[in-house]
Amino acid sequence: MAEAAGRGMRKRVVVVGGGFAGINAAFELAKLPVDVTLVDRRNHYTFQPLLYQIALAVLSPADIAQPIRSLVRDFKNIEVLMDEVVGFDMAGRRVELKTGVRLEYDYLIVATGSTHSYFGKDEWAKVAPGLKTIEDAVEIRRRVLLAFELAEREMMETGVHPPLNFVIIGGGPTGVELAGAISDIAKLYMTKDFRHIDPSMAQVMILEGSPTILGAYPPDLQKKGIEQLNALGITVRTSAHVTDVQPGYVMVGNERIDSGVTLWAAGVQASPLGKLLGVETDRRGCVMVDGHLNPAGHPEVFVCGDLAHVEQDGKQVPGVAQPAMQMGTYAAKRIGRLVAVERGSDGSGKDVPFRYFDKGDMATIGRMAAVAKIEWPFKAHWSGFPAWIVWLVIHIFFLIGFRNRLSVFRQWAWTYLSFKDGVRLITGSQELPGWGERSKTAEKPLDLGSPVS
């Protein structure tokens, strides 16, 4: 009886999170005889590796984000629900949503990723935003561009060139990419735009708590990375423990470092949904999973992407795009196998555990330089321009959708070849944390006289 019922009814799969893992799972589930509900708080998938290019006004949000609905539009067995998960009833196999909707599942994939961690100092978030969402990126763009505008104003007010300090906390790939890009727009793109200040006087500093930047890279590429950053005039300080972040400055121990704009690229923690599952998590909130990506005792639940703590060869699989995509695909394929077995197929010989196939890692360092640790199709450590070309090709390739690829390619060609402005729009508020304070300490406003003498 149970078997007959199992055969007659299509299994229901709920996927929570429409990032790299969730979308790749959905693409694979589209091929299976299952009904899928994909739930995300946002209506769009974001190609996170290029977020910093929105933050630095090279690309537009629409270039790297795509509505989830449109991505899965042609898969009739997938429905999308924009809602927020507030709980899991693992015994009853139900997902509880904020609106009160409860989704029943036979299989569950949870892939809600990670968020910034301020190491318990959440009050720093306002002063030093991190970069995880389109909104974050637009906010960082606003702050960076506004800093130059406010400096121009202050220069006209006081006649003294104000400092243009940008401090990036965290020397991982995001921190390095942000630093390189700020340096680029200041030195290459903005110099002709201002009459009073000299944007190329911008000082960019990376503060990294550990003894080295780009910790996930081999030592030779770390060294190349520092060299390339220094060549751009970026100061890199390692073993620098930030003890306070305030409007206008950052404290490293007892040393005060002035900062017009402070950005956070230091810590991540798992999405809080990991804890809601009620299973074992690590200290960052990632869910401990076995070789099938299941938390203990729940072969019907898969945790993928940044939210999963997967050990491989004694190391934790990193929280980047590639493993997330591979986990999403694996979980969906595994569900396909379990469904087939339940339907009476012999699943023997296919019970392979998940294994991350590492093709390499890369990070850009400003315009036309990068570090790349290539693992496949051959092993190599590249840096500089060749690494940047690899980065360019791979990132265009992995962008979802022909339209986005075309648009990004055109945008890049324009920006990199013409040195012309990208999309340097300041939207939202005109206030910058800390700038008011500095202005108050400035000299009494002077009449300008002839603005261009």
Place this chain on the structure above:
Amino acid sequence: MAEAAGRGMRKRVVVVGGGFAGINAAFELAKLPVDVTLVDRRNHYTFQPLLYQIALAVLSPADIAQPIRSLVRDFKNIEVLMDEVVGFDMAGRRVELKTGVRLEYDYLIVATGSTHSYFGKDEWAKVAPGLKTIEDAVEIRRRVLLAFELAEREMMETGVHPPLNFVIIGGGPTGVELAGAISDIAKLYMTKDFRHIDPSMAQVMILEGSPTILGAYPPDLQKKGIEQLNALGITVRTSAHVTDVQPGYVMVGNERIDSGVTLWAAGVQASPLGKLLGVETDRRGCVMVDGHLNPAGHPEVFVCGDLAHVEQDGKQVPGVAQPAMQMGTYAAKRIGRLVAVERGSDGSGKDVPFRYFDKGDMATIGRMAAVAKIEWPFKAHWSGFPAWIVWLVIHIFFLIGFRNRLSVFRQWAWTYLSFKDGVRLITGSQELPGWGERSKTAEKPLDLGSPVS
């Protein structure tokens, strides 16, 4: 002596406002032996006639906005200041800025445009946003897209198809364009994206207080406009006086009209800066100017664009892009003449007053239809597809910058030919005024069972 000093010193021109009038003035002033400061609260020029296409997710903000600095980058006699004007000292010829900077001028051009008028009911603004800035457009996009998402949620919750009502208050070109575009995205682009609701059930209504929509157009085009709107299924109600705007509904007299999303396209008033000049203004706050665009007694001050009340042939010149551009150019040329006369040149025979050269007006009505009142190079009233083609060509032509033109052309070609998604990103909050209320009155949440049966 005075003459010698006059010859030796370059005159200073302050332009307040970087819209159609201000930018066109700047382009003309770039040719003159004067020093120019262009002040705007925002860092970007916005091509307002296409704002509604951002609101309806066809174009991206960067397609129609451009940093003011980059527009005037090559004009060495123009500097840009992102700041807010808080006062004018007309006797001392100084502009007072929020930061405390005071700009001295010999000539002043004020062109700060207009803003929404809620006829004293400013509390309506939160419920029914208007469309003047990039931020407005992104907010309207958020609300329109979210309405479909929330309807899908509610349908899953209750099993009953919720109403999808969009009410646009105001039947001028903006109201008509918004209505047509909402109808389009609902019926053409969104139908494949949802599994539960039917987006084509969206009801769009225009509420116009006066007896006719498109009041600035001749009666035959008004009639065509209504026909084309009706063909799209849009309800047009004229002589409909809105007495209250609340989350979830609009009152017309004692009649309650349900509205999931309410947009405001009804009234405009002059920017408050007009009043700060301390000269005569009309009831909407527009500055009364003479044939040289000067307020009485101030031949050194020019008021241009929407902020100016200019009478021509017994009618007020309308607050649209063309007259604004022409006024900006006129004011700059007039300054050129005054500067030349002061330098001893004979300016006789050139003292022509401003005259608006009307090439026509047009408004789109959804995809591939429009009404066009053509005045030049020939007179004609066109509607439907031919009018839409004219609209398309003219709007691409007047977009500033090759890059924007290319981008918009590509985007339009893609969207209109492929019926594919534009840039339907929901950013910002997930809340929609009034939707929570409606949800509370809905039936008790049901379990879903199989999401796709």
